[in-house]
Amino acid sequence: MYPEPGATAEKEGIHAGIEFPDRLSAWRPYVLINMVSSVDGRSSSGGRASGIGGRADRATMRVLRSLVDAVMVGAGTLRAERLNLGLDEPGARQPLAVIVGGRGAMPLERQIRPGGQATLLALPEGSPSDAGTNAGRAEVLEVPGSGRGRVDVGELLARLKTDRGVDLLLVEGGPSLNRSLIDANLADEIFLTLAPKLLAGQEAAIVAGGAIETPRSLDLVSVHSSAHELFLRYRVRDPE
């Protein structure tokens, strides 16, 4: 199967022009999770995800962002490194940035690179008013909590769909947010960049581990490669 003449990334970019199911849910966005991991399953190195993928991974991330209405990350990912959740091209239609906050402070000013992008900070109802430090950079959206000082991700998704018209949502981690979505059966597709590395660190997998294993089956939709990186697209099957 590999190598093939068509094996490398096309000029227009991996995943450019891909399609999604017609019948989207009426109450929530269709949810794509995009992650990079090493061959030994580490999704970060030295606490950051940004060093793992190569140039094609960054290009693929931008293609996916260009397809969706909103890009979401969890608080831990925001705290771990300085982010830009938008598109670089001047004049591009920027997806809405959504940060899922919890109990801790959210250093938006320091961690979000300015990019002319509307930013929403989702906080559990009743959060202290200073939870969104420098929240001037973002609109705060209060969402019912899950009971552990966290936003209920189902409630958040419903609000994004009905109040903001978000039909397609791209989630870029971290592992805890991914886990919440998968456990609640809210993740529709997984895009995994498999970086040709062994990291062997004490770092997290793309989905956080939990006391209870909740195995889910995936359907392999497509495989692309660029240099030694693999770009895998999976659809998450409904629980059996």
Place this chain on the structure above:
Amino acid sequence: MYPEPGATAEKEGIHAGIEFPDRLSAWRPYVLINMVSSVDGRSSSGGRASGIGGRADRATMRVLRSLVDAVMVGAGTLRAERLNLGLDEPGARQPLAVIVGGRGAMPLERQIRPGGQATLLALPEGSPSDAGTNAGRAEVLEVPGSGRGRVDVGELLARLKTDRGVDLLLVEGGPSLNRSLIDANLADEIFLTLAPKLLAGQEAAIVAGGAIETPRSLDLVSVHSSAHELFLRYRVRDPE
């Protein structure tokens, strides 16, 4: 790149007839590591690796075993589940089975399924004489220790090459043995079956995590698929 007409496993089996570099080391075997993991990087489920891969994974494991002179596993893998490290076909040339033991007891009688296969139990020099419980099932090979009650894997590989003529060695984990080999720059290739699952358990990655991250780069050699499983072959690059 996928799906392709030739994407599914050929009749003769994935990896059948693959070749290895001509110039093998004079002092140690060429080392292949074969592992299965879920898309979220878990190499075991409920403590066992055997439930993760499908039928094509088991077939591929047998193809790799048929190519090598010896099949090696660590003590933890042996304790975790009942194993047969050989080939099922009657009359097949069986690879030597090598169990890398440590401080704990090695329940060979209970955990190794009989298969007419010569079995070697490698123990650190000076191990208590009962360390190989039921060692009647195996020949005990004493090897200099690494200083932490473990066999020095470099010494063991040298002994396998010079005393047993092992030119090609297949390692089937677990994660700690893989880590020892990779850290010592003794792993030449990684065969990874990527099972179309999210496990999200508290389970180990294919390479054990350590305090010190020792990133290694890989070259992607081939990609095969069967149903929704991917079969990836990587060559480990020399450290930079």
